[in-house]
Amino acid sequence: MTExxxxxxxxSLQDRLAQVVELLQRxxxxxxxxxxxxxxxxxxxxxxxxxxxxxxxxxxxxxxxxADIAYILEALPLEDRLTVWQLVRSERDGDxxxxxxxxxxxxxxxxxxxxxxxxxxxxxxxDELADLxxxxxxxxxxxxxxxxxxxxxxRVRSALxxxxxxxxxxxxxxxxxxxxxxxLEVVLRYLRRLKELPNHTDKLFVVDYDGxxxxxxxxxxLLVNDPEKKVAEVMATDPVSFQPEEDAYDAAQxxxxxxxxSAPVVxxxxxxxxxxxxxxxxxxxxxxxxxxxxxxxxxxxxxDIFASVWRSFRNRWAWxxxxxxxxxxxSRVIGLFEGSIEKLVALAALMPIVAGIGGNxxxxxxxxxxxxxxxxxxxPGNTSRLMRKELAVSLINGLVWGGVIGAVAFWxxxxxxxxxxxxxAMTLNLLLAALMGxxxxxxxxxxxxxxxxxxxxxxxxxxxxxxxxxxxxxxTLFLL
Amino acid sequence: MTExxxxxxxxSLQDRLAQVVELLQRxxxxxxxxxxxxxxxxxxxxxxxxxxxxxxxxxxxxxxxxADIAYILEALPLEDRLTVWQLVRSERDGDxxxxxxxxxxxxxxxxxxxxxxxxxxxxxxxDELADLxxxxxxxxxxxxxxxxxxxxxxRVRSALxxxxxxxxxxxxxxxxxxxxxxxLEVVLRYLRRLKELPNHTDKLFVVDYDGxxxxxxxxxxLLVNDPEKKVAEVMATDPVSFQPEEDAYDAAQxxxxxxxxSAPVVxxxxxxxxxxxxxxxxxxxxxxxxxxxxxxxxxxxxxDIFASVWRSFRNRWAWxxxxxxxxxxxSRVIGLFEGSIEKLVALAALMPIVAGIGGNxxxxxxxxxxxxxxxxxxxPGNTSRLMRKELAVSLINGLVWGGVIGAVAFWxxxxxxxxxxxxxAMTLNLLLAALMGxxxxxxxxxxxxxxxxxxxxxxxxxxxxxxxxxxxxxxTLFLL
Numbered sequence: 038m039t040e041x042x043x044x045x046x047x048x049s050l051q052d053r054l055a056q057v058v059e060l061l062q063r064x065x066x067x068x069x070x071x072x073x074x075x076x077x078x079x080x081x082x083x084x085x086x087x088x089x090x091x092x093x094x095x096x097x098x099x100x101x102x103x104a105d106i107a108y109i110l111e112a113l114p115l116e117d118r119l120t121v122w123q124l125v126r127s128e129r130d131g132d133x134x135x136x137x138x139x140x141x142x143x144x145x146x147x148x149x150x151x152x153x154x155x156x157x158x159x160x161x162x163x164d165e166l167a168d169l170x171x172x173x174x175x176x177x178x179x180x181x182x183x184x185x186x187x188x189x190x191x192r193v194r195s196a197l198x199x200x201x202x203x204x205x206x207x208x209x210x211x212x213x214x215x216x217x218x219x220x221l222e223v224v225l226r227y228l229r230r231l232k233e234l235p236n237h238t239d240k241l242f243v244v245d246y247d248g249x250x251x252x253x254x255x256x257x258x259l260l261v262n263d264p265e266k267k268v269a270e271v272m273a274t275d276p277v278s279f280q281p282e283e284d285a286y287d288a289a290q291x292x293x294x295x296x297x298x299s300a301p302v303v304x305x306x307x308x309x310x311x312x313x314x315x316x317x318x319x320x321x322x323x324x325x326x327x328x329x330x331x332x333x334x335x336x337x338x339x340x341d342i343f344a345s346v347w348r349s350f351r352n353r354w355a356w357x358x359x360x361x362x363x364x365x366x367x368s369r370v371i372g373l374f375e376g377s378i379e380k381l382v383a384l385a386a387l388m389p390i391v392a393g394i395g396g397n398x399x400x401x402x403x404x405x406x407x408x409x410x411x412x413x414x415x416x417p418g419n420t421s422r423l424m425r426k427e428l429a430v431s432l433i434n435g436l437v438w439g440g441v442i443g444a445v446a447f448w449x450x451x452x453x454x455x456x457x458x459x460x461x462a463m464t465l466n467l468l469l470a471a472l473m474g475x476x477x478x479x480x481x482x483x484x485x486x487x488x489x490x491x492x493x494x495x496x497x498x499x500x501x502x503x504x505x506x507x508x509x510x511x512x513t514l515f516l517l
Numbered sequence: 518m519t520e521x522x523x524x525x526x527x528x529s530l531q532d533r534l535a536q537v538v539e540l541l542q543r544x545x546x547x548x549x550x551x552x553x554x555x556x557x558x559x560x561x562x563x564x565x566x567x568x569x570x571x572x573x574x575x576x577x578x579x580x581x582x583x584a585d586i587a588y589i590l591e592a593l594p595l596e597d598r599l600t601v602w603q604l605v606r607s608e609r610d611g612d613x614x615x616x617x618x619x620x621x622x623x624x625x626x627x628x629x630x631x632x633x634x635x636x637x638x639x640x641x642x643x644d645e646l647a648d649l650x651x652x653x654x655x656x657x658x659x660x661x662x663x664x665x666x667x668x669x670x671x672r673v674r675s676a677l678x679x680x681x682x683x684x685x686x687x688x689x690x691x692x693x694x695x696x697x698x699x700x701l702e703v704v705l706r707y708l709r710r711l712k713e714l715p716n717h718t719d720k721l722f723v724v725d726y727d728g729x730x731x732x733x734x735x736x737x738x739l740l741v742n743d744p745e746k747k748v749a750e751v752m753a754t755d756p757v758s759f760q761p762e763e764d765a766y767d768a769a770q771x772x773x774x775x776x777x778x779s780a781p782v783v784x785x786x787x788x789x790x791x792x793x794x795x796x797x798x799x800x801x802x803x804x805x806x807x808x809x810x811x812x813x814x815x816x817x818x819x820x821d822i823f824a825s826v827w828r829s830f831r832n833r834w835a836w837x838x839x840x841x842x843x844x845x846x847x848s849r850v851i852g853l854f855e856g857s858i859e860k861l862v863a864l865a866a867l868m869p870i871v872a873g874i875g876g877n878x879x880x881x882x883x884x885x886x887x888x889x890x891x892x893x894x895x896x897p898g899n900t901s902r903l904m905r906k907e908l909a910v911s912l913i914n915g916l917v918w919g920g921v922i923g924a925v926a927f928w929x930x931x932x933x934x935x936x937x938x939x940x941x942a943m944t945l946n947l948l949l950a951a952l953m954g955x956x957x958x959x960x961x962x963x964x965x966x967x968x969x970x971x972x973x974x975x976x977x978x979x980x981x982x983x984x985x986x987x988x989x990x991x992x993t994l995f996l997l
Contacts, residue, residue: 051893058898104774112894114902225705225740234737236776239719256736257714260705293803294584296716296796298778315795316776319802323773326806330813330884343902346909353881354914357874361918364873365925371866372929378858378865385858385865386851389872393844393981394837397974401816401833408807413531414592418538422594422823429826430833437834438841445845449852493973494877501873 054109061117064090095124107136114343119148130157151177163189164209167196204288205281208302208311211235214242217251222264237314239298243272250309278303292318332489363498370502374509383450384512391508395466395500402427402474403496407489424475431471435464462508473499534589540574541597575604587616594823599628610637631657643669644689647676684768685761688782688791691715694722697731702744717794719778723752730789758783772798812969843978850982854989863930864992871988875946875980882907882954883976887969904955911951915944942988953979
């Protein structure tokens, strides 16, 4: 896709959004008027104003970077979003589709006919096509593939064959390759013959006649070294490279750790097949952190904030249903002790404190562990040490805050034994929270699941049922 | 700081960590033995094995990239961490200190004497010194500043004068500047005279004699254009630039949106004063998402997973104390209805379900809103629409899941009126959760606070107290 010059961002994005929203509102007002006064004499005037508004809006959009238009589309409710989308010049459709989030992309694609889709896709590179293909109608994809040459088609196929979370799905094919036996002068002349270099070209890939990667020539070295030198003398022979089957998130971490801008992707026989660039990695890092937040809260996927009520319901119902079951279990635990509560109704008022603090503390532990696991800092070698530390923190918290609340219980209900039971139950539940806060994400990881997956719902389930059982059980044993 | 060649990452980081841990364990075993058999004849042998082990460990460390050593240090408990730290060659100390997280950095600095600190800091650039300075002992900083030349000292001062969250604190000063009236050929020759180019140099900065930024010359253009051309003909005159007072996170979003690798920082009169690079921005993006996760869970800051129990306690106690207060309030709400519970003990068993589902649903809403706010997608213009949508989703969830649990309540306790109260309470509490899930982060933002700050604790507080009040209130009105 062609490179887009970035205009100076003097006005903030928020301002730009506000301007677009204002124009949209003005236009809607005009439309309302036209509608109400149907058949009236001023149709022509209204129409004129209407058209003027649209022209102004269109001019505004033409000035914006595709990424900014994408941002505006994301922030608009569906109806306004489609109005703006129709005003975007069709040659920019492709760039923008590649920038928006999956859910917004779907809403835009649904609004386009096959002809428009084909036009938008025609200027895309193979890796971009592969990104978009799963969301396009089948016949459009079919027609698109026929317009590609054999190499491009092969690349799209190969990119599509990898899982979304593999390096192969994120690589592009815009590589500049050179031979190791030429001089830097020759390389410089070769580059000058190219009309432009791919984005994020911070190194050239050195390959032999079979396409095997021999090294990389950082542009920095190309620029500071004597042009008479040979590529082989100057290149780095042992660059960080990736294989298409590798986990993309691991690659992103390597980019972050080694401050890479681009890196070669090679197959098992070291043949160069593509490259990764920092922009894709940044997107991935953001998406990963986001999905961690969302998963912990029990949302299935990122939600377009203006998704229909029905879509939002579907995104959220699963975890709510699971939560309903865990809440029901907790309720049945309380049911076991209805006799005790009848005798000492204070128990009903105090039990949610034990459960609640346990949940809060468990969430702190589990958040920290999930975080450390995402950064690969937890290994079998240090699990028991981690566990001991979490248990120790919980013990202190239990004695301190359990003590406080025990004193409060004594003050409220005048029974010191109730206070002691309260303190003991709180301490035990916090220990349970620490134990499960470490075990739940580790077990999920061992089962090959995402450790953040509903972590919050699960730990809360444990500390609720556990808390009620511990507190009511102790009370039944010692107070009645 | 000197550029470090990245070694091919054939073995995963986890493997490397495992190797280091194994060597450490072996060494500790030997130490134990030596200790127990003190005065025995084989002291010499033990000592030899011991030293051999250390040498092997040191060789391993010498092969690793500073970022990888940083990773290993983060994953080790304090005692092992310091053993490894002492084995690291002192000339690499600086690089590694810049890579580790704040809390680990503190533990390493505490282990170094002034002499070692000075040596480590001596090779750093001004921006790196500024990063480190706040954590160094005062006299070390003082001594360091005296070794710097006037320009460097000025730069360190200026970097230190900005808030951690401003562009000025993240910029570096490694800029290659050129004039607009020279030819590309001259630029190429000029670059060749430099020994090396700064990392992440994807563009050169074009300034006039007063240091005013006139444009940028992307390296890509330098390479593909005719060397006879003048810089002014080829440069981009309207680049994205930042001011040192700007919010660093906004800059990071601009880097992400416009796929930048580096960008100039200018003062109010457009004078070039520094540059931002993608590596700093990536770190920032990660830190921001992390602090969002941590803040929502009520952890004050990122915790070194091997922090002392005492540090962890301090990091967590504040939110637990707040939670204790909110739990106490919820408990008092129940206390209001102790009479009702005494008459109908089923209420005690059912009330946590109403509160729990409300909390779960509220957390889903608040997570989504906090996310959208971080991406600047929420504006006063769309608040009411968002609110309506969230309320609609909650209404559906309330009727569906409230209906289910109402049916279960009827089945358990044989009272259809109890079932109806349950359904009604659940629906009302979910509506409350949606309302507060939107209002809490928006209010926090309006007060200039981080909208993620303890969001989870607050929404849970509302849905607990609210849920108990609604359910027990309705039950008292209609069932007793």
